[in-house]
Amino acid sequence: MVFAQECQLRVGVNLYLEEDQKDVKLYQHSMVKLVSLKKSDHFKKVLGHKKIHTDFYSLFAAKNFTKLAKNNLSVSFVMKKKIGNAVKRNRIKRKLKAIIMKMSKIKGAIKMNYTYIIIGKNKAYKVEHKKLFDEMCKTFEKV
16 A cells, blocks of 8 residues: 555655656756946947847947857846936836846747847836736847
8 A cells, every 4th residue: 555655656756756847848957147247349349230129228239259158148237317316216126137037947939149238117017027028039039
């Protein structure tokens, strides 16, 4: 009787492991570190390339022109001073950054060989996280 229960537990554990292994293939194993652009020349190079505008943010993308470590993603978050006070601007940046971190864990969602600049807009402050995440996924597919 005890042996039968133990076998059922092992079979149940194996089934869970197989399901987890299917999910693992969708996610990257290592943590991705976000690296921000520092020099104004780098900003100018990226701003001159591909542009995608949405209601919540504008995305600028260019192929990497600097050498980065394997698990580094070059993303800069920018807010205009017109948008509210510092608290509002920082909250929008935090929302966008959290979504990028979440997307970086999904394999193939973000191209690692690109440099990105994300300029937040006022509407991103009140929109739900899920809607912003879906919009960001659609935008990164276009890049």
